[in-house]
């Protein structure tokens with residue numbers, strides 16, 4: 001028998017805690033095994049705490065409530081929706097493009113039922129999963145053929161591995177880019193088994209640089225879109241047409257990694273121009289690859305378009321099987337591409353374009369509507385104002401261009417400086433739908449360009465734990 005003065009002897013047993021009336025509901029929800037494990041873990045933790053400090057043991061009621069909280073925390077998803085108020089629309093760390101409603105519905109439709117993924121319904125025989133998007137991409141880009149892989153990094157890798165294994169690829173030194181998250185052209189090149197042949201300088205590369213680098217081991221001439229930086233001043237690059245001509249004269253393909261690669265002329269929507277795959281193909285590029293979840297506004301994917309014979313080779317590479325996309329991606333991509341068939345409706349239906357084309361006036365009106373509610377919620381803790389700001393497109397698209405927008409600026413009241421600011425930012429991250437902003441100049445800034453669920457944002461302000 002434990003000593004009666006020993007405080008942790010007064011903790012209930014596992015069985016008596018499991019007999020608490022709340023436990024039936026928890027078992028229904030989480031299952032017997034998880035509930036027993038939570039009860040044991042809770043009691044073990046309490047026992048340790050009581051050993052360290054001779055407090056009185058909590059009653060069963062309190063322990064049952066703690067077990068419930070423990071289970072809720074354990075079963076809460078780690079990957080969760082958030083409010084992206086960072087001011088970067090295509091934020092890689094926050095999941096890049098948001099799918100259009102029709103794309104989300106298409107994903108849902110194939111998730112819990114069998115689908116025609118690799119089945120040709122007309123001929124009742126085996127089909128090719130690329131067939132679901134091949135026609136659409138060909139129509140939209142004018143390419144002879146297309147295929148899709150896991151992401152654009154995979155597209156670049158597969159292209160190089162298929163067409164340049166143990167051979168040389170000529171790339172300008174001004175295009176040896178690193179994209180956030182460990183995508184570096186030289187590294188991908190060597191892992192793909194190709195040898196990088198750098199030409200020119202960081203700011204200037206001329207046609208003769210390419211000509212001089214050509215040799216019998218050359219497999220490709222490659223151009224890489226400088227997605228996330230700009231070179232200005234004394235610069236020179238060789239136009240695609242000339243590189244294509246040089247490659248073709250030497251019996252070689254000319255390929256281009258476009259990075260973002262939108263399918264439309266963004267200037268029609270008042271946005272800065274970004275090269276399109278159709279333009280690249282028209283200039284003689286034999287193969288073009290680009291991302292699915294950047295400006296295209298679809299799921300994570302890498303899309304390769306171009307000459308039929310080259311796409312055919314890529315599809316026959318055994319690594320295509322390694323890098324292939326699943327049915328969710330294909331469903332989302334097909335639905336996204338279909339939206340491009342109705343270009344005049346695109347800025348309404350495609351979230352990426354919808355967010356990018358919101359005007360400052362529209363965003364400011366939204367900010368003014370939210371302002372009094374935010375002021376009331378933060379009353380004693382922070383001063384809230386509305387300011388102009390500039391949003392970024394993100395994901396390496398159009399790095400030099402910024403879109404005029406409006407933001408809520410939260411400045412902690414009183415002293416506490418950086419700590420108070422961190423505390424404020426943390427309180428927003430701890431909300432049921434975490435709110436992610438930007439810390440800048442001693443303030444927490446929420447760029448409202450990407451806020452569409454206004455009511456959802458306002459509703460949880462009352463839950464802030466400041």
Ligand SMILES: *Cc1c(COP(=O)(O)O)cnc(C)c1O
Nearest residue numbers: 151152153225227259260291396
């Ligand atoms: C973004 C980007 C990539 C990588 O694309 P992911 O789809 O993120 O894999 C490759 N090349 C360029 C030029 C890019 O901008």
